[in-house]
Every structure is written in structure tokens, then in C-alpha cells.
Amino acid sequence: MKDLYTMKESNLKMKDQLREESPFPWIQYVTSCYQCQKCTSGCTSMKHLELKPHEVVKLVNMGLIDELLESETIWTCTECLKCWERCPQGAAPVNLILSLRNLAVKGKAKLPENLLKTVSSLIEIGLIQREQRVPLKNLETVDREKLNLPKLVYPSEEFKGILLSMLEEVF
Amino acid sequence: MKSLAVYWGCYILTSQYQYELSLRETMPKLGVKLIDVEEATCCGFLLESIDKFASTYLAIRNLSLAEKISKDLLTPCNGCYLSLSEALHRWRVEESTRSKIASLLRDENLFFKGELRVYHAVNFLHDSLGLRKISEAVVNPLNNLKLATHPGCHILRPSEIVSADDPENPRKLDELVEALGAETINYPGKLDCCGGPLLSLQPEKSYLISSRKINELERIGVDGLVVSCPICFKMFDSQDVIRRVAGGKASLPVVYYTQLLGLALGFKPDTLGLNLNQSPVEKLTSKISC
Numbered sequence: 001m002k003d004l005y006t007m008k009e010s011n012l013k014m015k016d017q018l019r020e021e022s023p024f025p026w027i028q029y030v031t032s033c034y035q036c037q038k039c040t041s042g043c044t045s046m047k048h049l050e051l052k053p054h055e056v057v058k059l060v061n062m063g064l065i066d067e068l069l070e071s072e073t074i075w076t077c078t079e080c081l082k083c084w085e086r087c088p089q090g091a092a093p094v095n096l097i098l099s100l101r102n103l104a105v106k107g108k109a110k111l112p113e114n115l116l117k118t119v120s121s122l123i124e125i126g127l128i129q130r131e132q133r134v135p136l137k138n139l140e141t142v143d144r145e146k147l148n149l150p151k152l153v154y155p156s157e158e159f160k161g162i163l164l165s166m167l168e169e170v171f
Numbered sequence: 172m173k174s175l176a177v178y179w180g181c182y183i184l185t186s187q188y189q190y191e192l193s194l195r196e197t198m199p200k201l202g203v204k205l206i207d208v209e210e211a212t213c214c215g216f217l218l219e220s221i222d223k224f225a226s227t228y229l230a231i232r233n234l235s236l237a238e239k240i241s242k243d244l245l246t247p248c249n250g251c252y253l254s255l256s257e258a259l260h261r262w263r264v265e266e267s268t269r270s271k272i273a274s275l276l277r278d279e280n281l282f283f284k285g286e287l288r289v290y291h292a293v294n295f296l297h298d299s300l301g302l303r304k305i306s307e308a309v310v311n312p313l314n315n316l317k318l319a320t321h322p323g324c325h326i327l328r329p330s331e332i333v334s335a336d337d338p339e340n341p342r343k344l345d346e347l348v349e350a351l352g353a354e355t356i357n358y359p360g361k362l363d364c365c366g367g368p369l370l371s372l373q374p375e376k377s378y379l380i381s382s383r384k385i386n387e388l389e390r391i392g393v394d395g396l397v398v399s400c401p402i403c404f405k406m407f408d409s410q411d412v413i414r415r416v417a418g419g420k421a422s423l424p425v426v427y428y429t430q431l432l433g434l435a436l437g438f439k440p441d442t443l444g445l446n447l448n449q450s451p452v453e454k455l456t457s458k459i460s461c
């Protein structure tokens with residue numbers, strides 16, 4: 001089978017692999033999707049960005065996974081989880097979308113720059129960003145110390161080592 | 172005094188200081204002692220898009236640090252609440268996840284029993300502490316205010332994992348606001364997402380999403396929007412960005428529930444970090460005596 005718009009070939013083996021090896025246990029039900037479109041009708045990103053979760057599910061079930069891995073579609077979900085809550089078949093498209101993101105990362109997809117910044121901060125200090133100075137109404141900026149908030153205790157070097165080796169395997 | 176562990180997540184500790192200030196000020200007044208989970212890391216939420224296993228590991232590691240302190244854990248962030256709850260759920264039902272993560276924890280001399288309870292600020296205040304206790308502590312009732320609440324997504328869905336409130340008709344945050352004397356409204360977009368998780372992927376589009384709710388509420392006419400999550404707060408409070416990205420004249424006070432609670436308990440606005448909110452909160456505070 002071929003997608004006549006993109007000329008991509010279907011790969012059903014890849015679909016089985018995705019289902020069996022996904023670290024998101026909920027995606028095993030994607031094959032029960034009966035295309036009722038309840039997910040899409042309430043989708044936050046459908047309203048704003050034209051993400052159609054039922055189409056993502058359909059493409060996966062047709063084995064057109066490469067096509068999705070290369071598309072921006074999987075990076076526009078806001079994770080509002082309405083489709084997870086409301087899907088009558090337990091197919092929960094959001095888990096499929098996140099699963100495809102994980103697969104795209106492994107396949108060396110180009111990641112959004114801000115996401116990469118977050119990851120490097122995580123590896124350095126365990127948090128997604130450093131302590132920021134924030135503006136008061138009069139535009140003076142303040143930090144934790146100035147606001148009398150307790151000094152943060154950051155995770156140990158051991159932890160950083162564990163996380164780093166875990167993420168090195170991914171990237 | 173009831174004591175419980177508090178896990179703040181990244182956003183509050185590194186930038187949303189007004190949520191931290193207002194929770195630290197108000198809880199002791201209600202007889203609650205908070206003990207910080209030290210050496211905590213990100214809950215794993217943002218790693219979910221990159222590697223789900225690493226994300227679950229981070230969540231469980233934080234839970235194991237909390238378990239050393241208390242049987243009950245409070246987190247004020249919606250995103251963290253879901254990450255921690257989902258990881259705990261998986262720890263309990265998935266043998267393979269449990270054994271892989273347990274062995275990583277051992278490298279840091281950590282051990283996790285998996286017996287603690289995770290609360291979000293909303294269900295802790297509403298269910299565990301109770302509305303009566305809160306309204307009895309009010310010294311400065313907020314009678315003149317008509318407010319909208321934004322419950323957010325991750326404390327409601329999926330209801331098979333998180334159960335802070337009814338997934339389709341959440342009322343707890345409204346009832347908490349009403350306990351302070353203010354009025355709340357129902358509005359069509361109440362269940363809509365703030366767009367926050369898109370911030371690190373597609374920043375402009377994420378503010379386009381948050382602008383819809385702000386503009387809807389400006390049309391309806393309320394004194395302010397009450398939120399209970401640092402990510403949602405940032406998305407709605409940054410109204411200079413909303414005006415730039417989506418046009419319109421966004422100018423709606425946005426406050427954390429704990430800031431509102433603090434005002435009703437008699438604290439001064441600056442003590443609660445209201446001078447850190449970027450939205451025009453003086454429009455709201457000028458309607459009450461504080």
C-alpha cells in the first residue's frame with residue numbers, strides 16, 4: 001500500500017513493533033479505533049492548529065509511520081488529554097503521538113531548539129531551567145534570595161551520571 | 172499540626188516565586204506544615220516527548236525522596252501532579268518498570284515502597300483540609316469579586332489515573348474560591364487547555380491558544396482568572412505576549428488560588444508575591460480591602 005499524496009510505502013511490521021515496544025502501555029488499543037472522530041472533535045490543537053488525532057491513529061494502523069515521524073503534526077499536540085479521557089475504545093491518541101515523538105528522537109529527528117535547551121539544563125542541574133531573576137511591577141528584578149525563599153539543594157553528581165548515561169543511549 | 176512533604180517541580184522553584192511565597196505563607200495559617208523534598212529534580216513531564224522511560228524514572232526518584240519525609244505528598248503544579256500520579260500507577264501495576272527503576276534508585280542508595288499518597292493543592296485543600304476549615308479562617312471576605320477559574324488539564328484527565336476532580340464538570344476550584352466569599356462563573360471555555368506544553372515546541376502557537384480564554388473572559392466580563400498551575404499561570408499572565416501574538420487588548424488580572432486565599436486570610440499583597448504578577452492585579456485588589 002502506498003499513500004498517493006506522499007508516495008510513502010506502508011510498513012505494517014513497523015506498526016507492530018511500535019505497538020509492542022512502546023514505553024506507553026496504553027497504545028496497545030490503537031487497533032481498536034473505529035474512526036468515530038470523538039478525539040478530533042474536542043482536540044485543543046485541532047481548533048488552533050488542525051491536528052487531527054483520528055488521522056494519526058488511522059495512519060499508524062495503515063502502517064504509514066515514516067510519514068508521521070517526519071511531519072510536524074506530532075509536535076503540535078498540547079497534551080490536553082481530552083482524547084485520552086474521551087476515546088470510547090481506549091485508544092488514547094495522545095499516547096500514540098508521544099510514542100511517535102520518542103521514536104522520532106531515536107531516529108535522530110531534528111528537535112525543537114527550546115526542547116533541547118531544556119534537556120541540557122536537566123542534565124546539568126536536574127531542573128528544566130536555571131533560577132531566573134523575575135521583574136517586579138517597577139521593573140526591578142529579584143531572585144530567590146531577595147524574596148527570602150530558601151536556598152535550593154540540587155541533586156548529587158551520582159544522579160547526573162545516571163541521567164546522562166540514560167539519555168546518551170537515546171540521542 | 173498536619174505535616175506533609177511538598178514537591179514544587181521546576182517552574183515554581185526557578186521562576187513562579189509568587190506561587191511558592193503564597194503557599195508557604197498560607198499553609199501554616201491553616202495548620203499545615205510543609206517539608207521540602209530536597210535534591211528533587213524535574214518531574215519528568217518534558218522528557219516524556221523524548222524518552223518515556225527516563226521520564227518515569229525521574230518521577231519515581233522524586234517520589235522516593237518524598238517517601239523518606241512523609242506518607243503524604245503535596246504538589247502545587249498540575250503537570251507534576253499527573254507525572255507523579257502516572258508514574259506511581261505504573262510502579263504499582265508494572266513489574267518490569269518497577270524492577271528496572273528500583274535498580275537505578277539503588278545506585279543512589281534510594282529505595283521506594285510506593286505507599287505514599289499524592290495530592291494536588293486543589294484536592295488537598297478541598298478534600299483533605301475541607302471547605303469549612305478554610306471559610307472559618309477567612310478574616311477578609313472577598314465579597315465583591317466575580318471570578319472565573321481555570322482548572323487546567325492534568326489534574327482532571329485521564330480520570331483512570333488522576334482524580335483530583337470531575338473530568339467533565341470540575342467544581343472544586345470554584346468551591347474553594349466561593350469559600351473565600353467570592354462569586355464564580357461558569358463559561359464555555361472552562362475546560363480548555365492553556366496551551367502550555369506547546370511552549371517549548373511552538374511558542375507563538377501556544378500563546379495563540381491561551382489568548383482565546385483571556386479574550387473570552389474579557390468579553391464575558393469578570394474581575395479575574397484563578398489558576399492552580401504554574402504553567403497555566405505563565406500562559407495567561409504574560410499578557411504583553413498575548414497582545415503581541417494574538418492582537419486584542421488583553422488586560423485581565425490573573426492570580427494563583429493561594430494568592431487569593433492569602434488575601435482572604437489577611438495577608439498583604441506583596442507578601443503573597445502579587446507584585447510579581449505581570450497582569451493588572453491592582454484592578455482586582457482595588458475591589459477588596461487589603
Ligand code: SF4
Nearest residue numbers: 033035036037039087
Ligand atoms: S481514537 Fe478513539 S475517539 Fe479517536 S476516532 Fe478512534 S475510537 Fe474514536
Ligand code: SF4
Nearest residue numbers: 043077078080081083
Ligand atoms: S492530547 Fe493532543 S491530540 Fe489529544 S485532544 Fe489534546 S491536543 Fe488533541
